[in-house]
Amino acid sequence: MRRVARPSPGLFVAAAGAALLVLLPLAYTVAEAVQVEAAEAEELLWRPLVGVLLVNTLGLVLATTAIAAILGTACAWLVERTHLPGRRAWAVLAAVPLAIPPFITSFGWVSLSAGLQDFAGALLVVTCAYYPLVYLPVAAALRGMDPALEESGRSLGLGPWRCFFRVVLPQLRPALLGGMLLVALNVLVEFGAFTLLRFRTFTTELYAEYRTGFDGPGASLLAVVLLVLCLAFLFAEQRVRGQARYARIGRGTRRRATPLPLGWARLPVLAGLSALVVATLGVPLGMILFWLTQHSAAATSPVAVSGARLFDAAFASIWLGLAGAAVTVVLALPLGFLVVRHEGKLIVVLERMAYLAQGVPGIVVALALISMTIGTPLYQGAALLIAAYAMLFLPLALVSVRAALAQAQIGLEESGRSLGLGWAAVAWRVLLPLAGPGLGAAAALVFVSIVTELTVTLLLAPIGTKTLATQVWADTSTLAFAAAAPYAALMAGLSLVSTWLLARRFGASGLFAG
Amino acid sequence: MQAHGSRPRFRSYGRFGLAALLGVTLLPAIGRAHADTLTLYSAQHEQMVDSLVETFTKQTGIKVRVHAGEAPEIANQIAKEGASSPADIYFTENSPELTLLDEKGLLAKVDAATLAAVPAKYSAADGNWVGVLARENVLAFNPSLVKEAQLPASLLDLAKPEWKGRVAIAPSDADFLPLVNAVAMLRGKPAALAWLKGLRDNAQIFDDDEGVVAGVDRGSVAVGVINNYYWARLRTEVGAAKLHSQIHHFAGGDVGALINISGAAVLKSSKNQAEAQKFLAFLVSRPVQDELAKGDVSFEYPLASGVAPNPLLKPFEQLQPPALSMQDLGDDQDAAKMLRQAGLI
Numbered sequence: 001m002r003r004v005a006r007p008s009p010g011l012f013v014a015a016a017g018a019a020l021l022v023l024l025p026l027a028y029t030v031a032e033a034v035q036v037e038a039a040e041a042e043e044l045l046w047r048p049l050v051g052v053l054l055v056n057t058l059g060l061v062l063a064t065t066a067i068a069a070i071l072g073t074a075c076a077w078l079v080e081r082t083h084l085p086g087r088r089a090w091a092v093l094a095a096v097p098l099a100i101p102p103f104i105t106s107f108g109w110v111s112l113s114a115g116l117q118d119f120a121g122a123l124l125v126v127t128c129a130y131y132p133l134v135y136l137p138v139a140a141a142l143r144g145m146d147p148a149l150e151e152s153g154r155s156l157g158l159g160p161w162r163c164f165f166r167v168v169l170p171q172l173r174p175a176l177l178g179g180m181l182l183v184a185l186n187v188l189v190e191f192g193a194f195t196l197l198r199f200r201t202f203t204t205e206l207y208a209e210y211r212t213g214f215d216g217p218g219a220s221l222l223a224v225v226l227l228v229l230c231l232a233f234l235f236a237e238q239r240v241r242g243q244a245r246y247a248r249i250g251r252g253t254r255r256r257a258t259p260l261p262l263g264w265a266r267l268p269v270l271a272g273l274s275a276l277v278v279a280t281l282g283v284p285l286g287m288i289l290f291w292l293t294q295h296s297a298a299a300t301s302p303v304a305v306s307g308a309r310l311f312d313a314a315f316a317s318i319w320l321g322l323a324g325a326a327v328t329v330v331l332a333l334p335l336g337f338l339v340v341r342h343e344g345k346l347i348v349v350l351e352r353m354a355y356l357a358q359g360v361p362g363i364v365v366a367l368a369l370i371s372m373t374i375g376t377p378l379y380q381g382a383a384l385l386i387a388a389y390a391m392l393f394l395p396l397a398l399v400s401v402r403a404a405l406a407q408a409q410i411g412l413e414e415s416g417r418s419l420g421l422g423w424a425a426v427a428w429r430v431l432l433p434l435a436g437p438g439l440g441a442a443a444a445l446v447f448v449s450i451v452t453e454l455t456v457t458l459l460l461a462p463i464g465t466k467t468l469a470t471q472v473w474a475d476t477s478t479l480a481f482a483a484a485a486p487y488a489a490l491m492a493g494l495s496l497v498s499t500w501l502l503a504r505r506f507g508a509s510g511l512f513a514g
Numbered sequence: 515m516q517a518h519g520s521r522p523r524f525r526s527y528g529r530f531g532l533a534a535l536l537g538v539t540l541l542p543a544i545g546r547a548h549a550d551t552l553t554l555y556s557a558q559h560e561q562m563v564d565s566l567v568e569t570f571t572k573q574t575g576i577k578v579r580v581h582a583g584e585a586p587e588i589a590n591q592i593a594k595e596g597a598s599s600p601a602d603i604y605f606t607e608n609s610p611e612l613t614l615l616d617e618k619g620l621l622a623k624v625d626a627a628t629l630a631a632v633p634a635k636y637s638a639a640d641g642n643w644v645g646v647l648a649r650e651n652v653l654a655f656n657p658s659l660v661k662e663a664q665l666p667a668s669l670l671d672l673a674k675p676e677w678k679g680r681v682a683i684a685p686s687d688a689d690f691l692p693l694v695n696a697v698a699m700l701r702g703k704p705a706a707l708a709w710l711k712g713l714r715d716n717a718q719i720f721d722d723d724e725g726v727v728a729g730v731d732r733g734s735v736a737v738g739v740i741n742n743y744y745w746a747r748l749r750t751e752v753g754a755a756k757l758h759s760q761i762h763h764f765a766g767g768d769v770g771a772l773i774n775i776s777g778a779a780v781l782k783s784s785k786n787q788a789e790a791q792k793f794l795a796f797l798v799s800r801p802v803q804d805e806l807a808k809g810d811v812s813f814e815y816p817l818a819s820g821v822a823p824n825p826l827l828k829p830f831e832q833l834q835p836p837a838l839s840m841q842d843l844g845d846d847q848d849a850a851k852m853l854r855q856a857g858l859i
Contacts, residue, residue: 048714048857112734117725198725208686208721211584212850212859375598382582463553463600464579474560474582479724479751 007342014334017240017349021331022357024393025368026227030370032220036117038039044221049205055200055223057364058231061187067127067185071276072134073176077164078269080142082260090273094135097280099499102129103192104488107472110196111291113483114121120314126187128280136177141175142168147257160260181237188230189361192454192469196476203455206363210459219400223364234359234443238352288492292484314490317451317467320382323445324389328397329439331390336401341410341444357393362455366393369460385460389450396449397442404438448498452491468494486511495504551577552789555592557585557606557688558776562811569805573714576789585688586846592781593618602784603793605646606713608692609775614645614845621779625791631798632817636775639841643779645807646797647814649741650833651693651772653762654727664763669739669770670697673712682738683713683731684859687722689741689774694849696772698843703852705739710856719858724748741774746813746826765834767771772837776814 007015034046036489075094078084097105106125116124119378147170153167154160169176191203202222209219262269341353373379408431417425432439454469461470468491477485551723551799558565558583567578581601589611592599596680597630599620606612615621621642627638628644636645655665659679672681698706699845718735720726727748745761764770778797780790796802803816807823815830823830853859 029844044854047854049859057701114728115734117734195721198721200719201720204721209859211587211688213586213590218854375596380600385721449807463581477722477724478559478561479728479748480561 007347011334011338015347015350018331018335018394021387022360022394023353024372025365025391026360028368028372029227029364031120032217032368033224036217036221039216040217043305044218045225050222053200053202053205054225054233056119056199057188060119060126060199060201061184063123064126064130064187065180065184066455067123068131068134069176069180071127071131072179073138073172074140075131075135075273075276076142077168079277080139081257082262082269083267084259084262084273085270091139093273093277094139095132095279095503096496096499097129098132098136099448099495100129100281100492101192101454101495102126102190103196103454103469103472104288104452104492105280105284106131106193106196107476107481107484107488108239108287109474111287112283117198119199122123122194122197124279125193125197125326126190130183130186131280133182135177138172138181143256145171145254145257150257177240178237181233182239184357185230185233185237188226188233191361191363192473195473201362202229202364206367210367219367222424223361223367226361227359227364229235230361231356233358233375256378268350269433277422285492287481288485288489291482292489294476294482294485295514300510309466310490313468313471313487314453314494316461316465317469317491317494320385320457320467321447321450322391322452324386324393325381327386328390328393329401329443329445332394332397332401332407332442333439336398336405339402340405354366354398355395357391361389362392362453362460366456366459367432380462381462382462382465385457385462386462388456389453392438392453392456393446393449397446400438400442400445404435404442408434409436413449437505443501444498448495448502451496451498535842550575550789552602552786552793553578553600554578554580554603554793554854555588555601555604556580556582557588557611561687561813562806563605564644566797566802567669568791569802573796574789576792578793584851586691589846592620593658596620597783599781599783601781602786603791605776605778605782606688607649607774607776607798608688608846609643609645609696609777609840610692610843610846610849611688612638612777612779612825615737615779615781615845616640616642617845618850620782622782622784622787624780624794628791628795631795631819633819634819635839637777637828637840638779643777644737644794644798645775645777645817645840646778648817648830649689649743649774649814650828650835651689652740652742652745652764653737653764654730654740654745654759655737655762656730656733656735658758662760662762665737667764667766669693669764669766670701670709672737672739673709673716675716676763678716679718680736681713681716681719682726682735683858684720684722684740685725685853689723689751690739691846691849691853692843693739693769693772694852695843695846696769696836696838698848698852699844700769700836703848707829707852707856710858714857727759731757733758733778737762739770741764742827743813746824749826750810761817763828763833765849767834767836769836771835772831772838773833775817775840805817846856 015104079087079091079094084090105128109121109125115121143152149171150163150167153163189203191207194201194204195207202225206219208223208224209222213219242375335350335354338347368383368386373384378384412430412434413426416430421429452469454473457467458470458473461467467488471487472484475481475487518675553569563580564580567580571577585606585608588604588606589848592601592615594605595601599845604612604615609708612621616638622635623641624644632645636648639641653665655662694710697709718729720729723740723744727740727744729735730738730859731748742761745759749757776795778789780794784790784796798818800821803818806812806814807816807821813824813827815827850859
């Protein structure tokens with residue numbers, strides 16, 4: 001693609017503004033933490049609790065990542081490389097859990113058995129929720145891999161297992177590592193699933209700090225520890241992503257590798273996959289359906305769920321989702337355009353800065369924004385919540401916006417200009433029709449993420465605004481599972497339908513590239 | 515991405531869709547305050563507050579928007595917001611947060627008629643907040659793990675080595691802080707700190723009282739320190755037949771039987787003083803207190819004179835709380851500090 005050397009100052013300022021905006025909470029939190037006096041900081045950081053949190057959080061991150069790696073890779077290999085009956089259905093079922101918010105998975109399991117409120121329970125829930133983050137890239141890598149390599153291995157006498165470990169696995173390394181790091185990052189910033197499970201991690205403890213002291217110095221110090229962990233994983237992920245791919249050299253047509261017969265393993269494999277689907281989809285969705293049918297006084301919340309309340313919550317979720325998606329995509333546009341059409345060190349820095357926001361957990365964003373705006377007109381307003389969404393999801397939108405803008409060839413734009421159109425007309429009549437579907441996908445992805453977002457919504461929702469997510473949370477935390485069920489059902493439904501529509505139009509692998 | 519197939523359709527609708535989406539963001543922010551709307555900052559249980567507010571609006575036509583949170587969080591929030599606080603009323607589970615705001619001079623006098631509805635010892639001495647409901651601290655226990663006869667005589671015994679691993683607490687729940695204050699008041703700070711350190715070694719830590727009572731009920735821990743409210747709530751949710759836990763009332767004026775007062779106040783900065791006072795009067799009015807006592811929502815003792823509590827609760831006169839006044843309990847600020855020193859939060 002041709003690039004224009006110098007961006008207009010307006011474009012540059014808009015892009016830089018967006019990049020700086022998303023880093024505002026990070027900068028503010030660090031600045032707050034630095035101001036804490038050394039003695040107090042030492043007392044707050046070297047208390048035994050921080051050790052417990054480190055063990056809990058890192059233990060869970062490591063265990064989840066390892067299990068997700070094995071599960072995801074095994075699923076991907078079975079789907080892509082064997083004579084698995086119902087292959088295409090399994091391929092979909094393995095990816096769908098990603099469309100169910102983890103705290104809904106948590107709701108399902110915790111309402112099934114309160115015995116899950118410990119490390120094992122937390123491990124089960126987040127593994128169920130996040131293993132597709134490994135499955136999707138590994139399956140895509142397996143599809144893209146040149147089967148000739150494996151065939152050479154086999155013809156040189158390697159058995160299927162040795163062939164997998166010596167030929168296939170080394171080629172999967174970038175996809176697998178990238179997926180694992182995404183799992184780790186997501187577990188680190190997860191909040192809702194763990195509060196419902198009453199498992200203490202850095203995010204839940206930050207919330208506890210907030211509850212016992214609003215915005216004291218303890219919260220900002222804990223937040224910095226969490227930030228350091230998140231950014232470490234994010235940098236690792238970026239490095240892995242940047243590594244050279246193991247591309248095929250030949251240009252011939254793609255063909256699928258010759259699938260292996262499963263033989264005697266057929267039934268055990270089918271049973272294993274079925275168990276996985278029951279755990280990841282059956283339990284969360286099944287428990288929602290179960291609680292929807294429990295109307296007896298013993299199980300429902302004291303306040304009946306009325307149609308009006310359900311409508312209000314759904315309306316708030318959708319309204320915030322649409323507004324947040326629009327603002328986020330608009331913010332991502334100048335940055336995406338700058339990156340696609342221009343080059344330069346500063347531009348690379350700006351893009352990296354925007355992606356850095358992926359390493360800032362929602363709870364940190366929310367706490368920083370509360371402290372920053374208290375006493376200003378922005379405080380407790382819907383605009384602040386929408387800004388928070390934009391800060392959280394700009395990196396997500398940027399991936400799709402970039403891809404969409406890259407599809408619009410610069411030549412067509414130049415033709416428009418040379419035929420006498422102004423820049424606005426070119427944007428409206430040339431750029432938007434070309435990049436539109438991709439921008440729509442970006443907006444839809446952000447919309448789904450906002451509708452299923454809990455942490456920031458909980459802390460920043462304007463007074464009186466209740467969304468589907470905050471209602472599920474309020475009812476579940478008082479053990480009123482039946483009252484939470486209709487909200488959970490609506491939210492899971494919204495997320496599943498939007499994701500399905502998106503995937504049908506753009507393909508699953510493209511969707512989850514970010 | 516396969517954009518080609520969809521391009522013609524996008525050209526006709528898509529751009530206008532995108533424009534409409536942008537338009538949505540220009541809609542005025544929803545949920546802004548109107549003149550006849552009260553803003554209630556609540557640390558009481560959301561379901562209960564929701565139904566109270568609904569009734570209040572039906573009776574008076576005054577709308578109420580609710581901001582819910584944990585008691586110390588909201589108290590500190592109001593203190594931070596200061597004179598610009600949007601809150602008209604603060605309704606909370608425990609008295610220390612009200613005392614804190616009163617010390618900072620943020621509360622307005624409660625109408626004399628409202629104060630008169632409740633025995634004076636359950637409201638602020640200076641009349642700046644009114645007691646609405648009371649709840650008792652109790653010990654939930656699982657009879658399959660510990661016999662009733664082996665239960666401790668005092669809350670302080672739970673720090674002894676024989677309770678290692680067998681007790682559950684929720685130190686970051688707002689209901690735990692008054693207990694810490696009470697122990698410090700009765701035994702002195704060093705003793706209270708030693709007690710907390712003992713608990714740190716012994717206790718399984720939960721986020722909130724709901725978690726504690728659920729943990730005791732499912733048998734993962736023998737006893738748990740809670741307010742009676744949570745056990746009654748669990749009993750209603752799962753049904754008496756499926757319940758595996760019971761509650762033990764500390765006796766003889768032990769600190770473990772401390773009574774927490776749930777109260778309400780009008781903020782000095784409120785621009786809707788008259789309406790806010792109406793809400794306070796409503797909270798302690800006979801029909802509302804009767805309703806709170808009867809329903810399956812609250813399980814707290816109504817404080818208005820002559821209202822009988824829920825029969826599921828031990829009669830209020832039979833409780834044997836420690837000899838502490840609301841003023842003795844203070845404002846929670848030291849309690850949080852001590853919890854941190856002991857390594858509990």
